[in-house]
Amino acid sequence: MRDEPWRDPARSADERVADLVGRMTLREKLGQLYGVWLGQSTSDDQVAPFQHELVDGDLNWPELIKNGLGQLTRPFGTAPVEPADGAERLARLQAEVVAAGRFGIPAVVHEECLSGLMAHGATIYPTALAWGAAWHPALVERMAATVGATMREIGVHQGLAPVLDVTRDVRWGRTEETIGEDPHLVAAIGTAYVRGLRSAGIMPTLKHFVGYSASRGARNFGPVAAGPREVADVLLPPFLAAVKEGAESVMHSYADVDGVPPVADRALLTGLLRERWGFDGTVVSDYFGVTFIEKQHRLAADSGGAAALALAAGVDVELPQVRCYGTPLLDAILAGDVPESLVDIAVTRVLRQKCALGMLDPGWQPAVPSTVDLDPPAGRALARKLAEESVVLLSNDGVLPLRDGVKVALVGAQADTEAAMLGCYTFPRHIPSAPKGVEIPTLRSVLPHAGYAPDGAAAVAAARDADVCVVALGDLSGLFGRGTSGEGCDASDLRVPGHELLDAVLATGTPVVLVLLTGRPYALGAYADRCAAIVAAFFPGEEGGPAVAGVLTGEVTPSGRLPVSVPSDPFASPSPYLGAPLARVNGSSSVDPTPAFPFGHGLSYTDFEWTDVTGGTDAGGLTAAVTVTNTGDRDGAEVVQLYLHDPVAQVTRPVQKLLGFAKVWLAPGESRRVEFVVPPEATAFTGLAGTRIVEPGDVELWLGASSADVRHVLPARVEGPVREIGPGEERDTRVTVS
Template sequence: MNVPYKDSKNSINERVADLLARMSREEKLAQIHALWLILDAEGQHQLRQDSFAGIKSEGWQARLANGLGQITRPLGSHGVAPKDGVKALNSLQRYLVENTRLGIPALPHEECLVGVMCRGGTLFPGSLNSGATWQPELVEAAANAIGKEARSIGCRQGLAPVLDVSRDVRWGRTEETFGEDPYLVGVMGTRYVRGLQGEQRDLLATLKHFVGHSFSEGARNHAPVHVGERELNDVFLLPFEMAIKQANAGSVMPAYHDIDGQPAHSDYRLMTELLRDQWGFDGLLVADYIGVSLLYQHHGTAKNAQDAAHQAFMAGLDVELPGDDCVGKLDPNDQHTLPDAILDACVTRVLTEKFRLGLFEQPYTDENAISFQQPETLSLARQIASQSLVLLENDGILPLAEDQHQTIAVIGPTAADPLAHLSGYSFPVHALLEEAQESVAQVVTPLQVLQQRYGDKVVYAKGCDILTSPRMGTAVFPGDVEDSASVHVPSPVCYDDSAIADAVACARQADIALLCLGDLPGLFQSGTVGEGSDTDTLALPGVQQALLEAVVATGTPVVVILSGGRPYSLGGLEEQVSAFMLSFSGGQEIGNALVDVLSGKVNPSGRLPISVPKSAGAMPYFYNHHFKSSGTPVAQSFGAKYPFGYGLGYSRFAYRDLHIATEELAITDELVAQVTVENTSGVDGEEVVQLYVRDVLAKRVRPTKELKAFCKVKVPAGEVVTVTFTVPVDMLNYTDQPWERVVEPGDFEIAVGSSSQHLPLKGHITVLGNKPRVLPKMWKMESTATVNP
């Protein structure tokens, strides 16, 4: 008997229509949720019990006979050898394909922000590192490599990239962002999607967290967001629009917060009217974990689980993740809560993606073809890490002498701690949520490589700990207590300063001290940065400031290497140390990358993707603020110690000869600006050339400056290169009415330089016209750059 949906010769639309017509309501409901299972190769699967998600699904085994939409993190949910994990996933798929009435396979998803988040996956540098490279091609290459690792374990949807635009570095999830500029985030996010999905979109990227999640009240996890429609569109929606329209992103994930009282998971205007109707998004809208149930558990906009499901799916959601908390409580015969038309639309989109992904033809994964930790992948991770290191201060002490005869004191809590150089969304860190210890042997620490490179010239002292021990049990969630004012949770941060004396002795016997300071990632206050690990200060965690002051007081030249998911203050010692470098979350190759840069093998070329504010009192701070953001008079706490786009190297560059091809442009034209960059030093180097624009007069208040073009260029010692930027006038738009981007005729200032504050070259253009131009759906969103030696 010929079954049309099983015949790959038929069109996807024909296959979907045929399969949908054969499905019962129970089978349709099964396709719009996941299950979070601990899978077993012999089919003895167990429901994952999770204190955060609160999953207590009853009767899931019987309901599995109706099929399953997605399987949540089949390898990433627990510590399992990849081969065993693939066997277990195949066991589940075999049951669904061979033992259910319709044989519909599940769509497996995994976290993959900085690598596939399961045992053995390559641990790439964090998103801030990617942003700090200012090299979109590296981001695309990394995502491509991550995609290959994901496909090799059967993953068909990755929950990345994060397109939140950083606004307040106190927010624990700052480390997951590409930075604070919406254009930079959009370019990097677009490249990530292209790299992960590939040309065939046979693995779905998932854009998150839709939208504005990073502008939460007080930089607190899940807190409400206070933002107007225009700022929402110009800043926070822009990266999502770019990744959907330019890279055909396959999935979007709403956020946990509410905006002006409207939870993201039930926002019809954003999920349906904007995403689908206006932008033309054709993929899957999947819930953030327990985001649907939070509508009744936290937000209080739904009366129960059934009502929460009604609100979310009527608003446009397709799949509940990570389990069936709310969908599992629906009465299949209840047409009011989930009408047939809405259910059929969701299931149609789910089945369409399953056919597109080839799951019906290839539901199983070859357990002998897992591809982790390939040499070219490790080389790429090392390259991204080295290209992302941002040198903020250097009195000439770096690079270290090629034949280092001086004694090097390596001091600090992050020098030998592998976890300190990983993102919160890496598997070893995430495992701590389960109070499990995962091997971090693949992480090459700074101390390891320094000892290999300089041998007995290296002496080491830890100096202090950041945490007493990585642990869970510190988080308190809304509803756990009557009033947050009564919360008194002991901090895991360590304040024991007894080891500082050993560090001082170590520094005194050395000619130079490399002081490694920073964060320890951990979710929900199990660390000092990461999801749910927000802060109220930019002071170094624990007693690290005291350690820094004591080592500086020895008189030994100090090089500070600050790792972690946010910048910290050095308490006024920034100019007193000999060098200061940010390494963010450098991943498993950080030791090699760091020593490459310290030794001069690689000239540092990372530039800040976020501003380093003067103090927590400046928060929220971002370079592209409004003129009046600094207050009247200017608040002394306002501003950045080190601005967006800033960074030093071992070379010096001079900018000259800004030439704008045409200063009067039609409203549909392109700005062409040419600049000359000279390497005035004797060291080959790389420079990030940046072009900013200011709208001089507009109907609405506009930022003081906005990044519109950038290019990292290699300039040999003593040589000159010419960079030509082409910027569509479309990119000079702003939002007038909600979701309506317009370009207004008038004057614009053009500035080019090496950071948002060092812009030595200035020019201007005039956009001609009698009235604003409303941009079409597919407006020109990116600039281009060409380099001529």
């Protein structure tokens, strides 16, 4: 048996996998196409809607693995477990999987890792919206590499991140999981995360493909009415960029896009993703997504029909637990309703990945570390650094940084709430009944203040007696209505949580510093001019308290910029900056969508001067360059942003579109040159014929400190004929800082 070709590491993966598939029975092939979730909750108060109907609390583990197993679902993220004990238990489970199957193939292990590894005691990093606010891809890549190394150490192979959904309506509860409202920013940060995970040997999983964030009314699981141009030009580009970066896995979205759920959309999962884009990895289902074809989308009468549609569309693996890809799919194949060739295609993809992971090699052994620290000092330091760079100073009349000797009142329950720092996809918020597992300093514990009062009359009295009042307000994340932000926690309006306290404190006349610890931006039109300063932090993680305190005291110079616009009116539908002319304020509507603070906005404690601006049309495309000098008295970072304005095109274009950016750290008096080279392909859009084109004509390059603070306009021209470009011809702006 050891001489069989599939066991020989010297042979090619394709040869080995083809030989193995040819030896497998149908049941053994199907065993590779699903996961098993041991220990998952079946109680109504700890689960997603419908989950208690879809899982069996008394799983027959020997029966489930006797023909092999594709994946093990979240052995660390399901319940509290000490890391070393968890790794040892996982190794035992893998040994049982290897012993049970005829071929001795272990299972791929996946975990959530959106804010770090979602496991008891693991470092909790800022959530994805904070990554976007940092505007620092290299730092996000470092974080992902660190997270990935931890995952590999304990025997995990696949991470269910990053989320590449582009924010379309911040009322959506999962806004906290998105990187921002611009596809270029999402792609730049998201691909950095992909690189980081892959560098540690972890397979990233791109989600949610596609349209999930564009639901009508920002309702989770809501239908999507996005047209093909919005899908192609706004929602798809981050996924294409990550596929080109080498991501090995994609997760379909729960949405239905114009009546077609991606889980059953062969044109999307096979025609576009595989045939046009060249993706050769696995497509995994979002949890219970295959079942939802039957239960929610109503495209199939039973679970066998749901399995048939998903498999034909291109979904390779059913997660988190086998329901449709087991006996129902087997029966459908034996009845002649589903060709076995579709199973062969899917199992080949799965086994190719296992081959790359060494799981087909003789002597494969799982990782069994004797000691594990999931929250080492280096991890906390990196979490602090990312949190600090993600804090956005929205406004400041000079009250910040707080001066020595100033009497500060600290009010608001969020100031003394550990959960105020944590997004929904962190272990303490996902499993709130479990111990939090890590130290989470609150703002109250680290910010010098004369007194603290959470709310009510005591808070008003404390504010009246102080020189400055810091008001900490925001969200508590949760699942499916058990929070104000998070999966299934959508908003019907965008009033600041706790605004009644804010109004009462403002009425005292004491200068107010508003600190927002949230998973989404809230409407600040009523407060932009009334607060002495406003600081925004998007669930900044376990070190968020010290990071925010550092900005307030001046220990940290704020360098974050908004990855999403901050609305003005809490009752108007929020409008992302990436809109056509009709999306802007005009005389045809009584509603003004102008944000209170625009995309890309953020202040500093130092000043920057922009000089020696050059650019226009060059032989290689379009160029723009500027020299940035720190003219203040402290270190700081400027974020130089380059936007495209296309005044005339064959279809309506956004007023402006981010093409590139650079976060530039400068000491006092220091200067650096930022140069952008924009290839013509970076200006591409979906034309009248429905294909991506480069269209010649006059354009403008806008250099700005935000989407609204445009400092320089550079006329340029895209040369050549109208030409169609394919996925392999897409190009990004090249940025250099010298």
